[in-house]
Amino acid sequence: MISVKNLTKRYVNVAAVDNISFEVEDGDIVGLLGPNGAGKTTTMRILTCFMPATEGTATVAGYDVFNDSISVRQKTGYLPENVPLYLDMRVKEYLLFRARLKKIPRKHRRKKMGDCLEMCGITDVQNQIIGTLSKGYKQRVGLADALIHDPEILILDEPTIGLDPNQIIQIRKVIKDLGKKHTILLSTHILPEVEMVCNKVIIINKGKIVAMDTPSNLMNQLKSGSNVVLEIRGDGKKIKDSISRVEGIRSVVWREKGDVNEFTVEAAEGKDLREDIFKCIVKDNYILREMKRKTITLEEIFHQITTRETEEIVNNA
Amino acid sequence: MRNVHSIFLREIRSYFFSPIAYIVISVFLVASGFFFAGNLQFWQEASLKGSLDSIQFFLLLLTPVITMRLLSEEAKSGTIETLMTSPVTDFDVVFGKFLAGLGLYMVMILPTWIFVLFLSIFGNPDFGPIFSSYIGLTLMGGLFVSIGIFVSSLTRNQIVASVIGLISLILLWVMGFLSTYGDNWYYECLRYIGTFDHWESFTKGIVDTRDVIYYLSFTALMLFITVRVVESRKWR
Numbered sequence: 006m007i008s009v010k011n012l013t014k015r016y017v018n019v020a021a022v023d024n025i026s027f028e029v030e031d032g033d034i035v036g037l038l039g040p041n042g043a044g045k046t047t048t049m050r051i052l053t054c055f056m057p058a059t060e061g062t063a064t065v066a067g068y069d070v071f072n073d074s075i076s077v078r079q080k081t082g083y084l085p086e087n088v089p090l091y092l093d094m095r096v097k098e099y100l101l102f103r104a105r106l107k108k109i110p111r112k113h114r115r116k117k118m119g120d121c122l123e124m125c126g127i128t129d130v131q132n133q134i135i136g137t138l139s140k141g142y143k144q145r146v147g148l149a150d151a152l153i154h155d156p157e158i159l160i161l162d163e164p165t166i167g168l169d170p171n172q173i174i175q176i177r178k179v180i181k182d183l184g185k186k187h188t189i190l191l192s193t194h195i196l197p198e199v200e201m202v203c204n205k206v207i208i209i210n211k212g213k214i215v216a217m218d219t220p221s222n223l224m225n226q227l228k229s230g231s232n233v234v235l236e237i238r239g240d241g242k243k244i245k246d247s248i249s250r251v252e253g254i255r256s257v258v259w260r261e262k263g264d265v266n267e268f269t270v271e272a273a274e275g276k277d278l279r280e281d282i283f284k285c286i287v288k289d290n291y292i293l294r295e296m297k298r299k300t301i302t303l304e305e306i307f308h309q310i311t312t313r314e315t316e317e318i319v320n321n322a
Numbered sequence: 323m324r325n326v327h328s329i330f331l332r333e334i335r336s337y338f339f340s341p342i343a344y345i346v347i348s349v350f351l352v353a354s355g356f357f358f359a360g361n362l363q364f365w366q367e368a369s370l371k372g373s374l375d376s377i378q379f380f381l382l383l384l385t386p387v388i389t390m391r392l393l394s395e396e397a398k399s400g401t402i403e404t405l406m407t408s409p410v411t412d413f414d415v416v417f418g419k420f421l422a423g424l425g426l427y428m429v430m431i432l433p434t435w436i437f438v439l440f441l442s443i444f445g446n447p448d449f450g451p452i453f454s455s456y457i458g459l460t461l462m463g464g465l466f467v468s469i470g471i472f473v474s475s476l477t478r479n480q481i482v483a484s485v486i487g488l489i490s491l492i493l494l495w496v497m498g499f500l501s502t503y504g505d506n507w508y509y510e511c512l513r514y515i516g517t518f519d520h521w522e523s524f525t526k527g528i529v530d531t532r533d534v535i536y537y538l539s540f541t542a543l544m545l546f547i548t549v550r551v552v553e554s555r556k557w558r
Contacts, residue, residue, distance in 0.1 A: 053407040056556050078409040085407075089400030091332075093339045105328045106408045150404065 006031050006158055006188045007052065012061035014047050021047040023212035024061070029158075029205075034184040036203035037192040038307065044212040045192035046086055049162050052190070053083040066157050079108065082151030082187075086162040088143050092136030096127060096146055099135060100153060107154035121149040125179060141172035148179065159183060161191040165198060177202055196307055208307060233270045233279055236295035237286060241266040247289050251281045265294060325410040329418025330425070333392070337426050342391075346384050347430050353380050358437045368445025370437065374455050374525050377434060381427070381459070381466065382495060386487030388426050389470025390480045392419045393552070398478040402555075412552045416471065420545055423467040431459055451527035458524025461537035462517060466491060468544035475551040 007029035014022040022044040029035050037045050051058045052065055054074040063070045066080040091099055100121065104114045122128040125145040130138060135146060144164065151159055164180065165173045180202055183189060193199060199206050200220050208216040208223075216223060237244055244266060245259045258269040272278045279296060286293050337343040354377045361372035370377075393416075396402040405415060441447040473487040474480075498518025501509045513519050520533040 050403075055403055055407050075409050075411070078407055081407075083404070083407045085400065085403045087400060089402075089404055091336070091401060092399070093336055094332075098335075102328060102332050103404075103408065106325060106405075106410055108324075108409060147404075 006033070007063070007065050007190060009048075009052070009063045010061055012048070012051060012058050012063055014044075014051060014056070015059040020212050022051070022058070025209065025212070025214050026061075027207055027214065027217060029188060029190055031188055032184075033205050034180070034189045034191070034203045035205045035207060036199035037190060037207050037209065038194065038196070038199055039192075039209040040194060043209045045209065046162055047212075048209070049083070049160050049190070049192060053081055053160055054078055079154070080156055081158045081160055082154065082156035084147045084151045084159075084161045084164055086166070088147035090135050090143060090146060090150075093134065095132055095134055096122075096138075097131045099146065100149060103150045104153050109154055117153055117155070118149075121152050124152065124182075125149040126175065141168050141176075144168060144172070144176065145179075148176070152183070157188060159187045159189045159191075161189065163192055163194075165193065165195065173198075232299040233272070233282065234295075234297050234299055235268045235270065235282065235286075235293065236262070236265055237268065237291050237293055238265050239291040244268070244286070244289070244291055247285055248282060251278060251285050253278050253281070269299075325414035326418040326421065329410070329415055330421045333419050333422030334425055337388075337422070342387065343426055343429075346387050346426075347433075350380055350384050350430050351433055354434060355437075358434075368441045368447040370441070370447075370452055370455060371525065373437065374459075377431070378459070378462070378521060381431070381463065382491045383488065384430070385423075385427060385463070385466040386470050386473070386484040386491065388430075389423045389467055389474055389487060390484035391474065392423055392471050393474040393548075394478050394480050394483045398480075406552075406555075412549050416475075416545060416549050416552060420467060420471055420548075423471060424463055427463040427467055428460070431456075431463070448527070451525060454524050454527045454529050457529055458521055458533075461524075461534065461541075462521060464541040465517065465537050465544070468541040468548070469494070472544045472548045472551070475548045 007027075009028070010026050012022055012025050013020060025044075025048065037048065039045050047056075050056050052063055052070060054070050054077050057071050065077045068074075068076040068080070070077050094102070097118065100118045101114055104117060109117055119128075122131055125148050127142060127145050127149060130142055135143065138146065144167075148161075148164065151161070161180070165176050168176060177198065180189065180191065184202075191202070204219060206216070206218060206220050206223055207214055235248075241259055241261060245257055245268065248254065248268060248270060249257050253273050255271045255273045257271075260267045260269075270278070270282060277298075279298065283293065283296065354373070357376035357380075358370075358373040361376070365372055393402075396405060406412070438447070438452055469490055470483075470487045473490060474483040477483050477486070494515070494517050497512045497516030499516075501513030501516060501519070503509065514536070520536050523530050523533055
């Protein structure tokens with residue numbers, strides 16, 4: 006559906022997007038993840054034909070964004086960051102105007118508008134002036150606008166930013182429902198959102214793609230061994246030595262917590278060493294008070310990837 | 323053309339949603355009515371002579387107010403992004419907005435026909451110069467609005483757009499006066515570029531194709547440049 010090849014966008018001397026390539030398949034919900042200023046918005050603006058790339062090509066729904074830009078725009082629905090709307094119009098008027106611009110035949114316009122109003126839960130504010138709506142409602146008006154011409158592809162730039170937790174849950178639900186019929190590319194810097202909504206994640210940092218996979222694969226791949234947290238009574242130093250001898254342990258961190266010791270044990274390459282550790286402790290007659298496994302969240306992966314990247318840059322410099 | 327129409331309708335509605343259309347139109351009508359009465363008293367003649375020059379001057383002052391928001395507001399509020407990512411061309415947008423600006427301008431000068439009505443009730447005016455003057459006013463409106471929309475495309479700030487628009491129109495007007503100070507080729511150029519000289523023949527009842535071409539080509543040039551400026555977001 007979306008195919009991006011060696012895309013680069015250079016502003017005067019900074020590359021906002023630096024030679025990125027990715028594919029989005031039909032029916033995917035893809036999350037574009039990255040810290041602020043990573044190039045998410047620029048990528049989306051190129052895909053929606055708002056601005057062309059400096060180098061590289063991108064095709065959306067089979068059309069080139071540069072040569073067939075009008076066809077691309079007809080096939081995509083775009084919700085820009087901060088949802089710009091004409092604040093002096095009424096919701097209904099605005100959507101009808103947008104429907105007209107997007108070439109929906111007159112006889113279908115009202116029906117389409119009604120469907121979108123309902124899907125986004127804004128039927129009861131359709132006669133209000135957009136400027137008087139709250140942020141959450143404005144967001145939904147923007148989403149309704151993106152949807153109104155039944156686009157094959159939805160491109161949503163930070164769709165949940167600035168919403169309250171309830172509204173975020175609602176919008177996510179709407180997006181998930183939309184994912185059944187549309188291909189969606191959304192950007193965000195909120196990680197749980199990606200875990201919940203997307204079936205593919207592209208992490209970009211400083212204009213480059215640093216990771217691209219399904220959320221669960223990404224977690225498996227990067228969880229270079231799961232961490233186990235232990236609480237043991239006894240002589241901390243000795244315990245640490247004996248645990249360290251268990252095969253497959255990468256590191257043991259010891260922390261004294263009153264009269265008990267807390268250990269954080271990192272195992273190598275996805276091995277589950279809980280049983281071995283248990284045997285080792287029992288063999289030496291220490292008292293195990295607690296053992297729990299800590300799974301890595303996408304949050305930690307994101308942090309790892311983006312900071313690793315900066316460390317490399319620092320080291321290279 | 324359908325997109326041009328949609329954008330035209332939205333802009334016209336937007337003018338009347340905000341107080342701006344009402345303010346501009348009432349200021350214009352009060353001022354031009356006042357000067358019409360004054361001129362009539364002074365010349366004691368059933369013509370729009372004199373009044374038309376003041377009408378033209380007020381149009382010059384007020385069109386930048388009409389055009390200031392056309393593109394700068396879109397840039398400032400960010401709606402340019404939704405607009406330009408919908409299936410419309412840059413030309414559709416610029417031309418639709420131009421027509422809306424010109425539409426409001428026409429709505430503004432339409433009520434001045436009441437002066438003509440008065441003249442024909444109380445006197446026997448020569449309709450030739452009156453019709454030609456209104457043709458001239460329309461053509462001039464096109465030029466003023468196109469200059470205004472061009473200036474509006476250059477900035478995100480409406481105030482800046484209106485001030486620079488006003489300065490440009492005044493310069494264009496003053497150029498015509500400057501040309502009377504000499505008869506070199508460059509004075510001749512100034513005379514041709516300035517609006518004053520072209521406007522004058524319309525008030526005399528002459529519809530000269532040279533003047534018509536001047537207004538139309540100048541308008542087209544401004545619109546062409548405006549489309550380029552709007553496009554420039556792509557390579558800036």
